[in-house]
Amino acid sequence: MEWRPATNLATVRGMLIRRETPADISAIRDVTDLAFKDGPEALLIDWLRDDPGWIPELSLVEDAVLGHVVCTRGYVDSVPALGLGPIAVHPAHQRAGIGSALMHAVLGAAEARGERAVILLGSPDYYSRFGFRMASEFGITPPDPAWEPYFQARLFSDVPAGPFRYAEPFNRL
Template sequence: MIVRREVSDDVEAIRAVTAAAFRGVAHSAPPLEPGGDPGEATLVSWLRADAGWIPQLSLVAVEDDVVVGHVVATRAHVADRPALGLGPVSVLPARQRAGVGSALMHAVLGAADALDEALVGLLGEPAFYRRFGFVPARSMGILAPDPSWGDYFQVRPLTHYDGTTGQFAYAAPFDRL
């Protein structure tokens, strides 16, 4: 498996991987049209068209020339300071629990740090994301976009984190879900 930046030829494969990864999952965003793909598949397209898109932080995992996973981080903010919103993270169901998601997480966090980003936020299972250095956001004085998310909204400080606190805001397309 290799992890590399997304290229234009990957767009349809990324949509298919994201749809497969979130189809039937209890916490996924509902389809935006009856019988359509889960909302996360459409979200990636919306993010790609948004000013918050950071091409260096849209990564795919490839095995035998087939995209089996994808992760993206886009521009977010804490108060008025730049941050990153991570997600969705998608892995084909047949390749889940085989290290693909972990490889994508390590790659995107390393790339974000290399780009001098300060902080990454995400909504996800604390038991899973703790291994990547994520902590409940409120423990660092960062407020979730939705207070009901509790400890499921987490942040990971990077090398250039300066202690900024305040309200976290994802890129605008997240508000459309």
């Protein structure tokens, strides 16, 4: 059974977090380009939207689209899991709690959907506050061995050890 919130809105830490709509796509590109200094992340999000791994209810924005987070279908070995990212916050609004609100909202939505795990590549110092631990503690290995010091997982239920595979568009980067 697929999880569907009563509405597309959630309030986290006084901020309105909601599902992206088609009207948000341009603003998501802009905030992602600004946050990642015109890296490939905005293009990646466009590619992900056209991929079978896209999960619309896990593409969330802060209401004014000052931030965005997305989780897409990935796999640990052959077991479904989520790959989190990119997550972006407009540089002028970083350190204001938007990223944390987005993380809490997307993790809550993932758990409510019955997802088994969320995997990401990022700073262990930052993401540990959201319950992430080094993926190697669970025997989960990254697609690129060089990512090992930054490759993390948050498990909601049992997941076997094995390699993690992101949605196909990540392979184009």
